Amino acid sequence: MFARTLGFCLVAILFPAAQAVRIESSRDFPLGSEVENLALRPSGSVLATVYTFPHIYEVAPGPNSTPRLLHVFQNTTGACGIAPSSTPDVFFVLTGNFSFETFGPAPGSYAIHRLSFSKCGSPIVKKIAGLGAIAQPNGMTAVPGTPYMLIADSNGGFVYRFNTKTLQLKPYFDHPLLKPRPVGGVVFGVNGVKLSRGYLYFSNTNQQLVARIKATGTEMAPLQGHPEVVASPTPVDDFIVNDLNGDVYVAESEPLSAIGFVSKDKYGSAPVTIAGGPNSTALVGPTAAIWAKGAVGKTLLVSVTGGFEQFVTKNFTGGGKVATVHLE
Numbered sequence: 001m002f003a004r005t006l007g008f009c010l011v012a013i014l015f016p017a018a019q020a021v022r023i024e025s026s027r028d029f030p031l032g033s034e035v036e037n038l039a040l041r042p043s044g045s046v047l048a049t050v051y052t053f054p055h056i057y058e059v060a061p062g063p064n065s066t067p068r069l070l071h072v073f074q075n076t077t078g079a080c081g082i083a084p085s086s087t088p089d090v091f092f093v094l095t096g097n098f099s100f101e102t103f104g105p106a107p108g109s110y111a112i113h114r115l116s117f118s119k120c121g122s123p124i125v126k127k128i129a130g131l132g133a134i135a136q137p138n139g140m141t142a143v144p145g146t147p148y149m150l151i152a153d154s155n156g157g158f159v160y161r162f163n164t165k166t167l168q169l170k171p172y173f174d175h176p177l178l179k180p181r182p183v184g185g186v187v188f189g190v191n192g193v194k195l196s197r198g199y200l201y202f203s204n205t206n207q208q209l210v211a212r213i214k215a216t217g218t219e220m221a222p223l224q225g226h227p228e229v230v231a232s233p234t235p236v237d238d239f240i241v242n243d244l245n246g247d248v249y250v251a252e253s254e255p256l257s258a259i260g261f262v263s264k265d266k267y268g269s270a271p272v273t274i275a276g277g278p279n280s281t282a283l284v285g286p287t288a289a290i291w292a293k294g295a296v297g298k299t300l301l302v303s304v305t306g307g308f309e310q311f312v313t314k315n316f317t318g319g320g321k322v323a324t325v326h327l328e
């Protein structure tokens, strides 16, 4: 998730105007909703978690669609990571109590749930395990063809692997580039995790980088080796990789509020702003980006909070939505 990137110095390099992208948006989520993470259904509609309420919404594709409340989780205050499983139209969702006043998680409050759909389309949600051993579960990604989910721990600075069949939880990767490096008391290390092109890509919010390391997700021993920095510096939250060519698109927090782009041949550099930006209201406080249906490299779906300050002051200004960013 997010970060109040205190002291971040803006290094945005803007694309020439000729490359302007087109942005459309859903209608706003209810006031007070911190839209946190997204996953695509095979139909093309998007599932969106909210971290300030224990809610998950479904948003149909197309501009001006109204977010529809799909499910309310019990015994928790919010939902954060969501990712498709290796089975079509079956998802895993992380829930837990996160305080936007202290910017910290309630230890032991996190759990993982399985979300599927009945024949008539209603959601079937089942808690499969508590994740008390993980300080702050955040981004999550499936290991294709396996029951494994990789889960980032933003507070402890680890990547865990959870077996959704045996419920076994194991540390999968530990490295200094996963650790938080608190800024103004905000503790946010590894945030988003993705498997793409034979690598585990991850973002680290405090360290303002995206990096990758060779990985399949199926290794028996914990991952060893040295990650390569893909993007830095960047006020990164989550990100997405173009599986076809390795280009990376970064959801960059306030005050940048942009989608940053790093092409495969520019790995190691600062992202170039291609959508939103500090002078734009198009993508205020973006938290995550995924590809729209059948549109890898062409159309991004971006979760947008409308600005984090409102969740701290509780003087809500709205603006939580799912934006569609047409890259071509």
Ligand SMILES: *[C@@H]1O[C@H](CO)[C@@H](O)[C@H](O)[C@H]1NC(C)=O
Residues within 6 Å of the ligand: 075, 076, 077, 097, 106, 107, 108, 109
């Ligand atoms: C998390 O929030 C739920 C709902 O408010 C509450 O019942 C539960 O006690 C909280 N758990 C922790 C560990 O704070």
Ligand SMILES: *[C@@H]1O[C@H](CO)[C@@H](O)[C@H](O)[C@H]1NC(C)=O
Residues within 6 Å of the ligand: 075, 108, 109, 110, 111, 130, 131
């Ligand atoms: C609430 O969640 C906590 C943490 O996941 C768990 O230990 C507890 O058993 C849950 N309580 C209920 C009533 O589900």
Ligand SMILES: *[C@@H]1O[C@H](CO)[C@@H](O)[C@H](O)[C@H]1NC(C)=O
Residues within 6 Å of the ligand: 012, 277, 278, 279
């Ligand atoms: C934003 O607007 C200010 C004031 O017009 C300008 O100085 C600044 O360069 C702009 N920033 C970007 C990234 O366009």
Ligand SMILES: *[C@@H]1O[C@H](CO)[C@@H](O)[C@H](O)[C@H]1NC(C)=O
Residues within 6 Å of the ligand: 315, 317
């Ligand atoms: C709440 O936000 C609105 C709009 O930004 C602002 O005009 C108002 O003064 C704020 N109220 C308080 C109590 O901070």
